Amino acid sequence: MPKFMDVHHNMTGITAEQLREAHQADLAIEGDESVHFERAWADPDSGIVYCLSEAPSADAVQRIHERTGHKADEVHPVPLSV
Amino acid sequence: MPKFMDVHHNMTGITAEQLREAHQADLAIEGDESVHFERAWADPDSGIVYCLSEAPSADAVQRIHERTGHKADEVHPVPLSV
Numbered sequence: 001m002p003k004f005m006d007v008h009h010n011m012t013g014i015t016a017e018q019l020r021e022a023h024q025a026d027l028a029i030e031g032d033e034s035v036h037f038e039r040a041w042a043d044p045d046s047g048i049v050y051c052l053s054e055a056p057s058a059d060a061v062q063r064i065h066e067r068t069g070h071k072a073d074e075v076h077p078v079p080l081s082v
Numbered sequence: 083m084p085k086f087m088d089v090h091h092n093m094t095g096i097t098a099e100q101l102r103e104a105h106q107a108d109l110a111i112e113g114d115e116s117v118h119f120e121r122a123w124a125d126p127d128s129g130i131v132y133c134l135s136e137a138p139s140a141d142a143v144q145r146i147h148e149r150t151g152h153k154a155d156e157v158h159p160v161p162l163s164v
Contacts, residue, residue: 005130015162048160079126
């Protein structure tokens with residue numbers, strides 16, 4: 001399954017609890033689009049959040065994020081990894 | 083140890099072998115700065131590469147990347163993760 005890295009900006013001040021809740025909300029419905037969100041990382045100071053997922057397409061990733069209220073600003077396929 | 087996500091642009095056309103070689107070059111000297119590069123992901127089409135590391139500082143991450151010939155365009159602390 002292809003991997004994707006999506007990026008959210010403007011999340012300045014995000015807390016550990018908010019990141020966990022957002023991730024849990026994605027996990028709760030990700031199966032509807034055959035997506036799996038593996039990890040997420042956040043910088044409260046710059047407001048950037050990165051999410052790593054496996055999914056059939058970038059659109060599938062975005063549809064889950066939109067339904068849970070946090071549309072990504074960028075979704076990049078990352079076919080290569082080490 | 084703090085975690086960092088660094089981003090490289092303009093890596094269009096990067097191959098799996100080139101990503102592996104770049105990562106290995108970082109691993110070979112990362113101990114000089116007490117950095118550890120955990121993972122890296124690349125999109126040859128858009129030319130974006132993301133590297134996840136643990137390090138004492140963003141400057142330490144950048145010093146390793148500079149010595150191995152691939153300075154990062156951005157280095158973000160990511161104190162929160164799930």
